[in-house]
Amino acid sequence: MHEASIAKRLLAQVLRLAEEHAAVSVETVSVRIGEFAGIESTLLASAFGQLTATTIAAGAELDIQLVPLTVRCTRCQREFAPERFRFQCENCPGANVEIVAGEELVLDNVILAQATEADACR
Amino acid sequence: MPLTRTKVIVRHDLLADPRAAAAEFRATLAARGTLVVNLISSPGAGKTSLLEATAKHWGNQYRLGVLVGDIATDRDAQRLAPLVPVAQLTTGGACHLEFSLVAEGLRQLDPGELDFLFIENVGNLVCPASHDLGEHVRVVLLSTTEGDDKPGKYPKAFRTSHALVINKTDLLPYLPFSVERAAADARLIQPLLAVVGASALHGDGIDRWTQYLEQQRQLLLPSTEAPIP
Numbered sequence: 001m002h003e004a005s006i007a008k009r010l011l012a013q014v015l016r017l018a019e020e021h022a023a024v025s026v027e028t029v030s031v032r033i034g035e036f037a038g039i040e041s042t043l044l045a046s047a048f049g050q051l052t053a054t055t056i057a058a059g060a061e062l063d064i065q066l067v068p069l070t071v072r073c074t075r076c077q078r079e080f081a082p083e084r085f086r087f088q089c090e091n092c093p094g095a096n097v098e099i100v101a102g103e104e105l106v107l108d109n110v111i112l113a114q115a116t117e118a119d120a121c122r
Numbered sequence: 123m124p125l126t127r128t129k130v131i132v133r134h135d136l137l138a139d140p141r142a143a144a145a146e147f148r149a150t151l152a153a154r155g156t157l158v159v160n161l162i163s164s165p166g167a168g169k170t171s172l173l174e175a176t177a178k179h180w181g182n183q184y185r186l187g188v189l190v191g192d193i194a195t196d197r198d199a200q201r202l203a204p205l206v207p208v209a210q211l212t213t214g215g216a217c218h219l220e221f222s223l224v225a226e227g228l229r230q231l232d233p234g235e236l237d238f239l240f241i242e243n244v245g246n247l248v249c250p251a252s253h254d255l256g257e258h259v260r261v262v263l264l265s266t267t268e269g270d271d272k273p274g275k276y277p278k279a280f281r282t283s284h285a286l287v288i289n290k291t292d293l294l295p296y297l298p299f300s301v302e303r304a305a306a307d308a309r310l311i312q313p314l315l316a317v318v319g320a321s322a323l324h325g326d327g328i329d330r331w332t333q334y335l336e337q338q339r340q341l342l343l344p345s346t347e348a349p350i351p
Contacts, residue, residue: 002253087310096314
């Protein structure tokens, strides 16, 4: 279970953005997680929820989009989604395939709430 | 208080920073001629035994260092200490090592120049697969008592490894384990995987394993240092 340390890294970046933008709260955090990133999204969401509790990101929605694993055969260049993690090109037995998507953990965007300018100046 | 909402586009890969730090470490150690080997396996597969056998096989031939990761206790470090300089990395409950711990451990070890730096990961075939420790070679150990069906069950560990050591081959007569089946299953996931059978306890296969490591280290060295055939 390493989702807690990943959630910590995610939260650090979210809080940094919130501070840069003088946000009063964080509403939504959108991430993309690769199917082969080794990150369990339910566990990540649970860890994130617990870690945010005492921060301005408390209650923020963690919007997770899963990215399917996609590989490319280094011989015939065909791109495909390997079934059951079998990294084999059906046209080229024994050829290596490289991963082109599905290993990432991308913080896509955050939706921040800011006090309106008039309020912020008071 | 009236609020405005702002969507901030980030598109930052959170895994990129630790990956970049690990890549820099890898390049630095390569330039110094140190091959960094990350050993991963389930608990009890024989990582420490393999390192003991490796150190005994080489004697004083190379300068070795070991970083040992464990959740609790320094039992593995104590086993290795009579044979090789070793630093203990206690993770305090974490199920895997991360690059920041390795960098800290290397400072503790303060080894001077090394030919081989081994990192013995926490026994676990899941999380360690997701963490680049700055190694040149990732080696997954699978012991015969675990069963030959394991590669497909832990695809990331086998996909991200360069070599598979099948340990405890001395027990093969007593177990329904096929080295060929395990190797074939692993190569469906990683076709480039080198496979070595070994018995760390009795020494079988250790010559092939150490030759593999020597070859991998040669690949780091400038061609002038390569032995003349």
